[in-house]
Amino acid sequence: MSSPHATGDGGRNGTGIPVATATPKAKMSKRQKAKISRGIQYGILVVIAVVIAVVADWPTLIDTFGRVDIAAGMLPDVITKALKNTVVFTGLGFVLGLAIAIVLALMRLSSVGVYRWIAFVYIEFFRGLPALVVFLVMGFGLPVAFPGFILPQLVVIMIALALVSSAYMAETIRAGIQAVPKGQVEAARSLGMSSSRAMFTIVLPQAMRIILPPLTNELILLTKDSSLAYILGSSVDGRELAALGRAEIVNSANLTPFIVIALCYLIITIPLSYLSRVLEKKYGSADSGVK
Amino acid sequence: MTSSATASATATGSPLISIRNLQKSFGSNQVLTDISLDVDKGEVVCVIGPSGSGKSTMLRCINVLETPSGGSIVVDGMDMTDLDLDIDAARIRIGMVFQSFNLFGHLTVRENLTVAQTKVLGRSRSEADKVAEANLAKVGLSEKMEAKPGSLSGGQQQRVAIARALSMDPDVMLFDEPTSALDPETVGDVLQVMRNLAEAGMTMVVVTHEMEFARQVADRVVFMDGGVVVEEGPARDVIGNPREQRTKDFLSRVLHPGQLG
Numbered sequence: 001m002s003s004p005h006a007t008g009d010g011g012r013n014g015t016g017i018p019v020a021t022a023t024p025k026a027k028m029s030k031r032q033k034a035k036i037s038r039g040i041q042y043g044i045l046v047v048i049a050v051v052i053a054v055v056a057d058w059p060t061l062i063d064t065f066g067r068v069d070i071a072a073g074m075l076p077d078v079i080t081k082a083l084k085n086t087v088v089f090t091g092l093g094f095v096l097g098l099a100i101a102i103v104l105a106l107m108r109l110s111s112v113g114v115y116r117w118i119a120f121v122y123i124e125f126f127r128g129l130p131a132l133v134v135f136l137v138m139g140f141g142l143p144v145a146f147p148g149f150i151l152p153q154l155v156v157i158m159i160a161l162a163l164v165s166s167a168y169m170a171e172t173i174r175a176g177i178q179a180v181p182k183g184q185v186e187a188a189r190s191l192g193m194s195s196s197r198a199m200f201t202i203v204l205p206q207a208m209r210i211i212l213p214p215l216t217n218e219l220i221l222l223t224k225d226s227s228l229a230y231i232l233g234s235s236v237d238g239r240e241l242a243a244l245g246r247a248e249i250v251n252s253a254n255l256t257p258f259i260v261i262a263l264c265y266l267i268i269t270i271p272l273s274y275l276s277r278v279l280e281k282k283y284g285s286a287d288s289g290v291k
Numbered sequence: 292m293t294s295s296a297t298a299s300a301t302a303t304g305s306p307l308i309s310i311r312n313l314q315k316s317f318g319s320n321q322v323l324t325d326i327s328l329d330v331d332k333g334e335v336v337c338v339i340g341p342s343g344s345g346k347s348t349m350l351r352c353i354n355v356l357e358t359p360s361g362g363s364i365v366v367d368g369m370d371m372t373d374l375d376l377d378i379d380a381a382r383i384r385i386g387m388v389f390q391s392f393n394l395f396g397h398l399t400v401r402e403n404l405t406v407a408q409t410k411v412l413g414r415s416r417s418e419a420d421k422v423a424e425a426n427l428a429k430v431g432l433s434e435k436m437e438a439k440p441g442s443l444s445g446g447q448q449q450r451v452a453i454a455r456a457l458s459m460d461p462d463v464m465l466f467d468e469p470t471s472a473l474d475p476e477t478v479g480d481v482l483q484v485m486r487n488l489a490e491a492g493m494t495m496v497v498v499t500h501e502m503e504f505a506r507q508v509a510d511r512v513v514f515m516d517g518g519v520v521v522e523e524g525p526a527r528d529v530i531g532n533p534r535e536q537r538t539k540d541f542l543s544r545v546l547h548p549g550q551l552g
């Protein structure tokens with residue numbers, strides 16, 4: 001197993017023959033030590049995998065988590081309804097949250113003290129609040145506080161997710177805007193652009209390079225937070241992945257739906273992680289004329 | 292409003308830029324004490340002086356990138372310190388070139404030259420393109436129309452920045468040490484573009500350390516130190532035969548850097 005490494009390193013060592021002969025034979029080079037320690041780590045991993053494979057009660061495990069018939073029974077609703085709802089909830093919450101976040105970021109950078117202060121309080125407040133609390137207040141607190149003022153379920157979820165994500169995104173956007181050199185604004189203003197025109201045509205597009213990767217990460221976090229919608233209860237058609245999973249587990253008295261639901265979340269989040277990495281690679285290296 | 296102001300300025304023969312008793316403080320740090328300076332239409336004024344003497348600050352007060360603390364600045368009949376002035380409209384007529392170029396990094400050269408034309412002046416895309424092409428030709432970079440600023444050398448970027456400012460058809464151009472951030476071998480191209488501009492009759496205020504350029508191109512040289520204008524006059528006087536001791540000291544430092552102990 002370690003042979004490919006040996007040849008690989010051997011080839012590289014071959015180029016450094018004078019160095020190799022110069023060092024005393026008794027002492028191991030750093031590279032050799034690293035190779036041995038890596039070998040030991042791989043060995044431990046293999047042992048753990050073997051132990052699990054031997055000790056695990058495979059028939060019971062498969063019977064509990066891997067019942068193909070139950071998984072198949074969840075189709076196509078798990079995709080056409082639950083997965084779709086999760087995407088819709090997350091998408092709507094994200095878009096509203098992003099709009100709020102842009103406003104908050106601009107308020108944070110405003111020359112008007114009151115705006116800065118309001119944005120600061122909002123951000124500090126919602127950044128520290130667990131998503132669960134926001135959902136509870138939105139779903140159960142507000143209807144009690146304002147009787148008769150009942151919002152559609154979708155709107156409640158959308159606002160709750162927007163509140164959860166906007167504070168964090170506002171800080172990301174503010175940092176991105178501040179990373180754009182002041183000279184860009186000065187050049188834009190000297191060409192007669194108003195400050196808002198300069199912000200939207202010159203600063204924000206350049207800030208996006210810095211903002212996009214962390215924003216994609218926030219979208220992943222929000223996808224998972226959308227699972228909290230289940231505590232609000234919903235019609236059968238309004239269930240997102242987590243709610244459907246819970247219902248199916250109760251129905252089937254089996255944990256297979258967990259696995260199906262987990263796979264569905266991964267279907268959403270893995271492409272997003274990939275996108276985030278691509279964006280980071282694309283924009284991470286500053287090849288622009290920005291100085 | 293603009294056309295009548297221009298007409299009155301030219302009719303009375305008053306200077307294009309008129310700075311009176313300009314003061315500027317940053318907090319308790321008074322950077323400009325009392326600056327008065329006139330620049331006539333078509334004149335090239337070079338501003339020289341030691342680092343920290345307030346040259347950039349003075350230049351940036353002219354288009355109100357810095358808000359003056361006192362005094363008055365009139366450009367082309369527009370009172371730049373008047374709070375009711377439409378500052379965005381006023382700045383259209385004052386081109387500015389920065390030490391660090393400040394090209395818009397996310398836009399191509401073409402877009403750098405057209406974005407303000409279309410969004411601020413309201414020119415059509417094709418009209419803006421024509422103006423951009425003409426100005427890029429003027430700075431000798433026609434082949435770089437679709438390039439991104441990041442792929443250009445410093446000297447090329449600065450020439451694009453000049454073309455960008457020219458594309459707004461300004462009445463006056465302000466230059467803040469346009470060659471200070473450049474590799475020595477690209478300085479000449481930028482200075483040549485500025486020389487051509489001066490010959491074409493552009494009104495220019497140039498903060499620079501290029502004494503040779505000032506000597507050859509400037510109609511007038513202004514020496515600033517400690518937030519005041521110490522000495523001003525034709526280049527052959529201020530650079531060639533200065534009256535003030537502070538000017539002499541400064542010039543001997545820049546012209547013969549090796550000989551100072």
Ligand SMILES: Nc1ncnc2c1ncn2[C@@H]1O[C@H](COP(=O)(O)OP(=O)(O)OP(=O)(O)O)[C@@H](O)[C@H]1O
Nearest residue numbers: 317320322340341342343344345346347348349468
């Ligand atoms: N935005 C600012 N805030 C605070 N102080 C400033 C600011 N801009 C300039 N100053 C101060 O004003 C003084 C003059 O600066 P200025 O940039 O005008 O000098 P300069 O003559 O252009 O110098 P240089 O040749 O180094 O460019 C300096 O002491 C500087 O620290």
Ligand SMILES: [Mg+2]
Nearest residue numbers: 346347348468
């Ligand atoms: Mg300066």
